[in-house]
Amino acid sequence: MTQTGFCDSGPLLDLHKKAEERRPPLRTWANTRGPKERRSLADCSATPDCRWARRVPVSAEDGIIMGYAEQDGSKDGREEEALLQCLHSLPGLRILVPGLLHREMELAMEKLGLIHDRTYAWDMFSDMMRSQAHYTFRSTELPHPFTDSTRAIVVDWLIQVHEMFNFSEETLYLTVHLLNRAMRQIKVSISKLQLLGVVCLFLAGKKEECLLPEISELCFLMDNSYSKRQLLRMERRVLCELDFELSHCPPLHFLLLTASIAHCSDQVVWMARYLLELSLLENQFVVFQPVQLASAALCLARLVLQEAHSPESEAAWCIATSLRICSEPTLQRIMHSLAVTASRAQGRETRASFVKFSTTKTLHVSAHLGLQSCPYLLGPAGAPAWPQACDGPLKGMRAGETGQHM
Template structure:
């Protein structure tokens, strides 16, 4: 078993206040550490793009019609369906601006449109692993990456990118079982280079692996990974869709933390690599609401209807993801891979991983979601 991942090291993070405009200051917070580029898109009822209504041109008209056709199939009175595109646009702009993704909400819809377009680039065609590797082996490695990620106090985007790079590298690079841990730490190192301001020393990474690999071996593996991935480190983390949807739906803090817990558990599930970021986020948020059973606010149902239009895809796909997440949550406390369970059992995360309803996976889906 890989060790030393629980050894904490002092890492100083400097606070900063950037002037945005007259009398305004940007206040960095954990929730606002966002990637500046993000994406989404798919098939089976999935919207390929969102185009502003004031744009012209054949392609824009086609994309707008595709959006309207999708929204017209949503449940609800005709008056609500007609208002949905404009309501969604306004809510997305407010949510992205409130979450600190950008300074000027003028570009919020463009960013969201890019998310909707490029999501397909971040999925894998199938969940098959190379010979000699199993989902259990992969889960142990991902669990160890989560522990190391916590040691360095990296952003959540770094974790999701690291696991995404690992999923791709496992299928593109020939790696032996003995080199699997080295591959995992290199993927985390590359993700940190893209997302973080402060980076660990190569010697620190070697120390966390009990110096089983030298600095030279680590840097050589880094070159192999970059070459195999063709230097493409782009990723659209489902966490961004979750936070946007939760903001639009006016979800409580506990629902958001529960959804984040379920979403992170999906990193351990090898079958989840074929699903879109919006589908994973939608399933996590929907399951979190079912678990906690919070009474909706007066405008909660309308807000949830708007937020649900982002969770594109078939109902069967969402239910399949929810089943995997529910089963993962039910056994998380007793598994060897418990890093995420421990991470979300603290007071900062409202102890969501210890919620009693999580232990009854079949009961969770029985609350509001039929079995498929």
């Protein structure tokens, strides 16, 4: 989160204040407090010599934003024209006023409690887009002896442990990301895979949480199959193999930003969050970028719920979708895979996410009848794009057995 700007930077910005006036650390939408009053830019007496305007070279396939550059503030009217020219390859953005896009992004980040100063909102979003390539994998292939089924069982168990500790959602996404990297870079046996998953959760908690469980608690959850010494040794090994690189911009951030700009209803947001969490269980989604997963989950949630939309909501959705930076074939491919995964979630052994999103708090979105038929809503292409993995050696680990060791 350090690279994306979504870090607890409040204390750093408030060092000049008295102790009693300092604001608490920033959290994301799930943990944020009420919006704070922020100083308006109109109160600044000094006028900057130059302004920052987006220059966005885009890649050939999916249009990933790569950077921005400084523009001379004396060129009246040329700032918006230059931005429109740079965004010519992105569908829908040519007809939109850049100032409107900036304003909507600023309001969304302020609503989510992610910024102190609106001036940095667009730059933060640019950095999120630039860092996409660091959070994907070239292939879905797992090293021997791991299988997709083995990985799904471990992730399902980690989701249960994460919920028991009441960690933030960013911790879960970072945990799975670290696990995906560690499984490909560290040679471990299946008997040590559960220990590796707990270590990834422990490292993610150190980066995202304020309060952490004791090491003895983590060992107890694994039925004391591993000692404290083994856990600490594995932690040191993971940190060294990953070069202490623990940064990650989860798709949840893109989902919340897009949903806020599009003025989506609570049910659509919860449905999209459920679909996004289901993607953590499937190894086939690791090749897609976070912004692509977020866009597909939100589009599929709207398709399943079939809510009535006003002209104002349609206009807001048009602005939000113009920021998704995802080609149509890629979007359709992810939506089809998510639809198949959601339609089978209730009958699978790894159903921790299904149970988690079947409560009153989450509006029972996982039990929505539309999820059973959503592959047919997308047409014949809704068939699975990848073959189903066979059951691995961890088949005996069932949902809810958080104390059982592997």
